[in-house]
Structures are given as C-alpha cells and as structure tokens.
Amino acid sequence: xxxxxxxxxxxxxxxxxxxxxxxxxxxxxxxxxxxxxxxxxxxxxxxxxxxxxxxxxxxxxxxxxxxxxxxxxxxxxxxxxxxxxxxxxxxxxxxxxxxxxxxxxxxxxxxxxxxxxxxxxxxxxxxxxxxxxxxxxxxxxxxxxxxxxxxxxxxxxxxxxxxxxxxxxxxxxxxxxxxxxxxxxxxxxxxxxxxxxxxxxxxxxxxxxxxxxxxxxxxxxxxxxxxxxxxxxxxxxxxxxxxxxxxxxxxxxxxxxxxxxxxxxxxxxxxxxxxxxxxxxxxxxxxxxxxxxxxxxxxxxxxxxxxxxxxxxxxxxxxxxxxxxxxxxxxxxxxxxxxxxxxxxxxxxxxxxxxxxxxxxxxxxxxxxxxxxxxxxxxxxxxxxxxxxxxxxxxxxxxxxxxxxxxxxxxxxxxxxxxxxxxxxxxxxxxxxxxxxxxxxxxxxxxxxxxxxxxxxxxxxxxxxxxxx
Ligand SMILES: *Cc1c(COP(=O)(O)O)cnc(C)c1O
Numbered sequence: 001x002x003x004x005x006x007x008x009x010x011x012x013x014x015x016x017x018x019x020x021x022x023x024x025x026x027x028x029x030x031x032x033x034x035x036x037x038x039x040x041x042x043x044x045x046x047x048x049x050x051x052x053x054x055x056x057x058x059x060x061x062x063x064x065x066x067x068x069x070x071x072x073x074x075x076x077x078x079x080x081x082x083x084x085x086x087x088x089x090x091x092x093x094x095x096x097x098x099x100x101x102x103x104x105x106x107x108x109x110x111x112x113x114x115x116x117x118x119x120x121x122x123x124x125x126x127x128x129x130x131x132x133x134x135x136x137x138x139x140x141x142x143x144x145x146x147x148x149x150x151x152x153x154x155x156x157x158x159x160x161x162x163x164x165x166x167x168x169x170x171x172x173x174x175x176x177x178x179x180x181x182x183x184x185x186x187x188x189x190x191x192x193x194x195x196x197x198x199x200x201x202x203x204x205x206x207x208x209x210x211x212x213x214x215x216x217x218x219x220x221x222x223x224x225x226x227x228x229x230x231x232x233x234x235x236x237x238x239x240x241x242x243x244x245x246x247x248x249x250x251x252x253x254x255x256x257x258x259x260x261x262x263x264x265x266x267x268x269x270x271x272x273x274x275x276x277x278x279x280x281x282x283x284x285x286x287x288x289x290x291x292x293x294x295x296x297x298x299x300x301x302x303x304x305x306x307x308x309x310x311x312x313x314x315x316x317x318x319x320x321x322x323x324x325x326x327x328x329x330x331x332x333x334x335x336x337x338x339x340x341x342x343x344x345x346x347x348x349x350x351x352x353x354x355x356x357x358x359x360x361x362x363x364x365x366x367x368x369x370x371x372x373x374x375x376x377x378x379x380x381x382x383x384x385x386x387x388x389x390x391x392x393x394x395x396x397x398x399x400x401x402x403x404x405x406x407x408x409x410x411x412x413x414x415x416x417x418x419x420x421x422x423x424x425x426x427x428x429x430x431x432x433x434x435x436x437x438x439x440x441x442x443x444x445x446x447x448x449x450x451x452x453x454x455x456x457x458x459x460x461x462x463x464x465x466x467x468x469x
Contacts, residue, residue, distance in 0.1 A: 003030040003225065006326040007340070008333025012067040014025040016127050017225050020135065022206070022219045023245060029322050030225045031356040033119045036061040036285035037272045038236075039386070040246045044100065052076040053322055054240075055233045056121070057251040062229040066126070069386065074122035080269075083108055085436060090115075090234050092411065096385050098404040099397065102238045102411045105390075107418065109177060110417040111312070112261065113148035115234060116227035120153030123141055128158040134468040135218040139207060140164040140198035144312050149220045154183040160468040162187045163199040164196065167451060172443055173420060179447035185464055190292055196302045197369045204456045211460065215467045219281070222260040223319050229379070231264035232271070239273055242409040253279035253400030255392040259320040261413060262314075269276060269363060276408050280366040282401035283310045283374075287320055292366035295352030297321070308373050309424045310391040322391030328354055328362070367399035374398070378418075378428040388433060390416040391424045 001010035007028030018030040046054055060068050074169035079089045093101045107114025108416040128135055137159060139146060146163040153161050165178065167190040179188050191198050206212055206219065220227070239250050252275060254262040262280055269275040282289045284306045291297045299317040308314055322336065328351065329335050339349045358364045369377070377394040381387055389397065398411040404410045418425050419431035425433040435442075452458045 001035045001062055001203075002038075004033050004333075006031055006333060007081065007337040008324050014115070015063045015226075016065050019123065019127060019224075020218055022221070022355040026337075028322070028333070029223055029326075031323055032062065035382075039272070043236075043240075043273070044246055051233070052079045053125070054237055055079060055230070058233050058236060058444060059119075059229055062225075063123075070126065072133070074126060075098075075119065077117040078122045078429070079343055084104045084114075090237055092238060093379065093387070095387065095397070095412070096435045097401060097410075098398055098406070099240065099410045101387075101393070101414045102234065103312075104234050105414050105417050107218055108151040109143045109144065111148060111149040111252060112413065112415045113144050114140065114151065114233075116224075116230040117148040117152035117220065119230040120224070125156045125158050131262040134158045135160075136215050136467045137220055137224065138202055138217050138384070138463070139180075139219060139221060140195065140202045141166050142166065142195040142311065144420075145221070147174065147177045150178055150181055150186050150188075154181055154186055158468065160185040160187065162189060162459075162463055162466075164189050164201060166190075166195045166198055167192045169194065169419075170446075171423070173289065174448065175449075176443045176445065179441065179449040180445040180469055181385070182446070182448055185468065187462070188447050188449040189303045189453050189459060189462060191454040191459070192316055192451070197454050200304070201454070201456050201459050205460060215463055217463075221319070222258040226266050227266070228260060228320070228323075231261060232273055234269050234446050235265045235268035236273055239268075239275070240410045242411055243274075247274050249274045249276040249408050251277040251279060251403065251405070251408055251410045252277065253281060253403070253410060254412065255281050255310065255313060255396040255415045257282075257285075257315040257318070257322065259288060259318040261321055261415070266327070266362065266364075269328070273351050275363055276405070277363045277365055277403055279347070279396075279400050279403050279410075280364060281395045282293065282366070282368055283308045283313045283395055284368070284370055284451070285314050285316070286368045288314070288321070290367045291321075291351075292364055292418040294357055295326075295358075296348055296350050297343070298348040303448045307428075308393050309421070310369075310372055311421075313395065319468075325351070328357070332357060365403055367402055369395035369398040373435075374424070375428040378425065382429060388425065388429075389420045390433075391413065391421050392416050442454060 005024035009026035
C-alpha cells in the first residue's frame with residue numbers, strides 16, 4: 001500500500017516513510033491511495049482472534065513494508081495484559097438504553113490514546129533500527145497526548161522524548177503521571193507559559209529545517225497516520241464483540257476533538273465494516289458539530305476556545321478533518337488544496353452543497369454536550385447502572401442517547417477513565433473517582449521535570465545538549 005497527500009503533490013510513499021514524517025511536503029496529510037475492503041466471510045473468520053492477532057491482520061493492510069511475523073510480534077508486545085488493565089485489552093461493557101461502552105482506556109495512562117501510542121512505541125524503534133538512525137520526539141501537551149507518548153516511548157532504544165507542558169496548568173494527577181517517569185530518554189520540560197505558547201515553541205523548532213534535520217526531530221501528534229491505522233482495529237474489535245453474525249449493524253459514538261478517533265471509525269466503515277452511524281460528540285467547542293449541522297467549517301481562534309470540564313476536547317481546529325474532507329470530495333486533491341487556501345484567507349469554507357450526504361452516505365450525525373449535560377449524565381449513568389464514566393465519555397453518552405435505534409447496538413467510546421478527571425466526578429457525585437489499583441500513591445512518587453523560560457532559545461539549547469545522537 002502506498003500513501004499520497006490530501007493536497008496532491010506527494011510522490012506515493014510506503015508506510016515507513018510516512019511514519020516518520022509529520023505533514024506531507026505540500027502541507028497536506030498522508031492518506032492511503034486506495035482502501036482495502038474486508039469481505040463478510042473474512043470478517044466472520046476474525047471472531048476468534050485475540051486483540052493482538054486482529055491488530056496484526058488489519059495493520060497488515062496498511063504496513064506492507066514490514067514482515068507480517070514482525071508485525072504480530074509488535075502488536076503482541078504493544079497489546080499485552082501487563083500494560084493494559086484488561087486480559088482482552090478492550091472490553092465491551094453494557095450500559096443501558098441500548099448503549100454499551102467500548103473500553104479503550106485501560107492502558108497505562110488511562111486514556112484511549114495509549115492504544116495508538118503503544119503501537120508507535122513498538123514500530124518507531126523497529127524502523128529506526130532498520131534504518132540505523134535515531135529520533136528525538138518533540139511535542140507540547142496539556143495532558144493526555146504527552147503522557148501517552150512518554151509511557152509508550154520510555155526506555156525504548158533510539159528514541160528520546162522532549163515534552164513541553166505549561167508550568168502549573170495541569171491537574172496534579174496529570175503532572176504526577178508524566179513527571180514521575182525516571183527514564184533517561186524522557187525529558188519533561190515545564191515552560192512558564194500557557195499551552196498555546198508551548199505549542200508555538202514546538203512549531204518554531206520543527207519549522208527550523210536545519211535544526212530539525214541536525215537533531216532528527218519527529219512528532220507523534222494526532223495527524224500521524226500510524227495512530228489512525230492502529231485505532232481502526234478497535235472499531236472492528238467492537239463490532240465483532242457486539243454482533244453474533246454477518247452484516248449486523250452497529251453504531252459508534254465518539255467524543256471528538258481533533259477528529260482522529262472518529263476518522264478511524266470512518267475508515268473502518270469504508271473498509272466494509274457494517275457501521276450504521278458514526279455519532280460525533282463535541283463539548284462547548286462545537287466546531288465539528290457545526291460543520292455536520294450546517295456544512296460550514298469555521299475553526300476558532302485560541303482566544304475563542306473555551307476551557308471546559310472535558311478539556312481533551314477543547315480544540316479550536318480539528319487537525320485530522322482534512323482527511324475526511326478529502327473523502328467527501330472523492331479524492332479531489334486540487335479542491336482540498338483550494339479549500340485550505342480559502343481557510344487561511346477567509347477563516348472558513350462552505351460545503352453545504354454536500355450536507356445531505358453526511359448522514360446518508362457517510363453515516364455521520366453530531367451533537368453538543370455542555371458542562372451541565374456532562375454532570376447530569378455522569379450522575380444518571382451512575383444511578384441507573386452503578387458505572388462511573390469520565391466527563392469526555394459522558395459527552396459521548398449524552399449525544400449518543402439521541403441516536404439509539406432499536407436492534408442496533410450503540411457503542412460509546414470510553415475515551416478516558418474517571419480517575420483522570422476526578423474534580424469533575426466530585427462535582428457530579430460529591431466524591432472523587434476511585435483510583436485504579438497500583439496508582440493510589442501516584443502524587444507522592446518522586447518527580448523529574450526541568451523548568452524552562454517560555455522561549456524558543458531555551459528549549460533549543462536544552463535539546464542540543466540532551467538529544468539522542
Ligand atoms: C484526545 C481525546 C479526545 C479527542 O480525540 P480526537 O481523536 O482528538 O478527536 C477525547 N477524549 C479524550 C479523553 C482524549 O484524550
């Protein structure tokens with residue numbers, strides 16, 4: 001399988017080449033030249049596979065430049081019960097009112113991003129070793145992505161991680177999760193500024209092509225194709241667990257921010273998985289809900305982005321959305337390019353002439369959930385089922401409830417565990433969320449973090465001194 005750019009000007013490349021790159025050279029995103037279709041018979045034959053086996057089968061379509069035996073070794077190491085709190089890696093748990101949770105947050109950092117990152121933690125060292133090179137991953141985080149990346153890359157050969165975080169602006173749990181890692185190749189850099197300023201430093205350094213090449217800077221952000229590919233697996237897994245025979249339909253509800261998670265569901269549907277609906281849930285930052293309601297895509301400025309109680313969905317711009325628009329326009333890269341030019345100039349574009357196709361052809365519907373909805377949903381689910389859900393998952397449940405159809409299972413993606421966002425649980429229920437076993441003492445563990453002024457030069461100097469060579 002080869003990959004091309006959504007903006008049309010990239011020579012087709014293999015998986016390993018797009019793995020280590022961020023944006024395509026033309027500013028677009030890498031997408032498969034064409035998608036494999038999984039037949040009904042083949043899908044049925046997968047019912048007995050374990051999660052690592054299913055992952056190796058599916059990733060095999062996208063990773064044609066790595067031997068399948070090696071791929072299975074990697075998925076087995078990534079999806080191991082020693083790392084995930086579930087023997088089966090991902091469980092389906094019945095909620096009520098026709099809904100179930102797809103429990104994708106049982107990994108080391110209690111959020112679904114572990115699933116994709118743990119695969120990166122295997123495939124990066126493999127590819128770097130084969131190519132005799134090293135990589136210094138540079139990123140900025142306000143919480144979930146940074147910790148998932150660090151736990152996936154800790155003590156992996158050939159890789160170092162430099163993760164900027166805004167000093168004093170993460171929860172004590174999130175700080176402790178990242179800063180308690182003592183591995184030599186993990187560098188936590190707390191800059192005295194806000195997240196957007198940290199992100200600007202990353203952009204400045206990654207945009208300095210000399211520096212980027214000399215220090216082999218890389219990224220693991222949500223546009224990384226390997227992350228999207230690894231997430232496709234749990235849509236197939238969820239379907240296999242929620243059905244008992246061929247062609248039965250299932251709907252998925254996805255708490256969304258950068259459009260990475262739900263994009264994987266969209267691709268699973270295009271590969272022939274019988275998905276009825278993809279229900280996109282946003283919080284008060286409703287850029288994506290607005291698009292699916294009106295056809296107008298209108299990203300916000302950082303200053304117009306609300307800080308909410310489902311903070312991992314507080315985005316102003318959905319970085320993976322371009323891949324969906326590419327499909328919507330039937331792979332018309334010239335049109336995608338001109339839309340993103342228009343976006344840069346006018347701040348929005350209008351695809352309302354496609355509005356009727358969103359649900360009919362692609363299965364997409366969308367809804368918004370507010371702070372009050374979140375608290376009420378956490379309370380209601382707890383009262384009715386005894387299950388505790390996190391604020392992001394609550395947004396998914398709230399919106400999913402409007403789209404449940406009889407006879408069609410609705411799987412809501414549990415994108416984080418409640419322990420990670422205990423303040424909001426306390427607000428909803430009057431008591432904090434219980435800690436998963438083994439994490440009771442997290443905040444009292446020793447921490448390792450370097451505080452830096454919020455400027456490009458300080459971070460550049462730190463990387464020069466500590467980069468993997
Ligand atoms: C990252 C994240 C999301 C949003 O996922 P996208 O792929 O960016 O749409 C939702 N919930 C949680 C808990 C997350 O960490």
